Amino acid sequence: MQCLARCAARSGTSTFVDTLSALRTRQNCRERNCSLSWRAGRYRSGPIRKHNWSMSTTSVKAYEYIVLGGGNAAGYAARQLVEKHAIAAHKLAVISAESVAPYERPALSKGYLTANPPARLPGFHTCVAAGGAPQTPDWYAKHGVDLLLSTEIVKADLASKRLTAKDGSQYAYGKLLLATGADALHLNELGMAGAELDGIYYLREIAEAEKLYEAMKANVNKHAVVVGGGYIGLECTAALVANGVRVTMVFPEPHVMARLFTPQIAAHYERIYAEKGVSFIKGTVVDSFADEHGSGRVRFIRLKSGAVLEADMVVVGIGAKPRTALFDKALAMEARGIKVDEHLRTSNPDVFGAGDVITFPLKMYGNRMTRVEHVGHARQSAMHAVDVMVGASTEPYDYLPFFYSKVFNLSWKFWGDTPPNAKTIVAGEMNPKLVAVWIDDSGHIVGTFIESGTEQEEAKLKELARTRPPADMERLEQAAAAKDPDGFLKAL
């Protein structure tokens, strides 16, 4: 309490998320093991709810269910337990290292950076994307869910079913849902020279989005280098451009979104980025960073190709690493993730998993084990794991892979699979529509893609990816040759 009062007094504000200085104050609070609360629609500095926070280091608070994590999966798991399974008050705790309630993470590289006015909490707490009311801290309080924020779990003893937080507080569970997600891969973890300099930004959590937003505003008409050509790189580049920053993108692949796009699809997006002034340096990676005159701030980016770029800021989007460290020895792992079965149960019968952190069997594709870093999976797997956890479902998790992105005034969606030997047929010139299908070597449509589609068109393509009908190649190739995406859609 005293610590909160001191922190609030130092910040000079009673609202913690409005300003960057408040964010720093919140970090101070976090380091001192104190917290934020939510009153009258805003984050405020106190008072602390006793049942959450006045725990001595030796007491153990027991819950029937604990959701470990405070991201997309955690938010949707809590909603499922409350709305579908009417969980009794204080039987459920959501424990998160973050200092704000679970939010829709994809908004960080979209509305948070580009909208006018930019999206800010509480507008994008979880469940808005599913058409529900945002799950603000008020929502958790109203439903008797103990939302333990700024609470990093540092030890998990699965034999005694106890979790220990950084401040020593302990939590016992009946059943545990792991939703610890992933963190951005940082270049200094790879030992890159200069990677610790100021002016190098990553994007995973809201505090990082705030720093990136401030940096963009401070670098209007200046130059940024974006490292990485995946969807974080592309979305951050679009945000930088929208905010008046010139961008050079650097990535090792031959084109953007190499894990999903074909060269033909990528060329359309690269053309649009180039029209907006973006330059591409492909086929090389960053070797090191350096400052100027010992400023401590990044100024030069040396590439493996030998070229040296100058920049006022750098944004890195080179992938994510699942947060499994607490469980590496206690649970079975596969493909860098926590291994779960078709019911999303880990190798421990009372521990389940959801979202980015799990490697699970894809029922649609012969139970191929996979890890998916996408929000649709985070939401669906969380709700499914909850149903199994409470004994309401014995169905296997059946997920149709779905990816999407939004940049500038464009929006693409993809459903299904892209086997390595698949044939892709692309229709349209992206003005603005583009449609594509992936056909596997047995002649079935297995993946579908659309840019700027209508709801009905998207529903049709999703259904095709789910049902995988045989493709009439001749008819589809003829329709694609006419460069008319609407005609192609009719031919499907």
Ligand SMILES: Cc1cc2nc3c(=O)[nH]c(=O)nc-3n(C[C@H](O)[C@H](O)[C@H](O)COP(=O)(O)OP(=O)(O)OC[C@H]3O[C@@H](n4cnc5c(N)ncnc54)[C@H](O)[C@@H]3O)c2cc1C
């Ligand atoms: C900028 C950005 C844009 C994105 N855009 C898209 C998009 O357009 N489309 C799409 O499909 N996907 C997108 N994604 C991916 C999507 O957001 C993730 O797949 C999704 O958030 C995963 O949810 P999750 O709950 O599994 O993990 P996360 O959302 O990462 O949440 C994990 C949570 O666990 C907490 N945690 C971890 N360890 C501990 C611990 N020991 N103690 C306490 N708490 C802990 C973390 O603090 C965090 O709150 C985007 C991701 C980012 C970062």
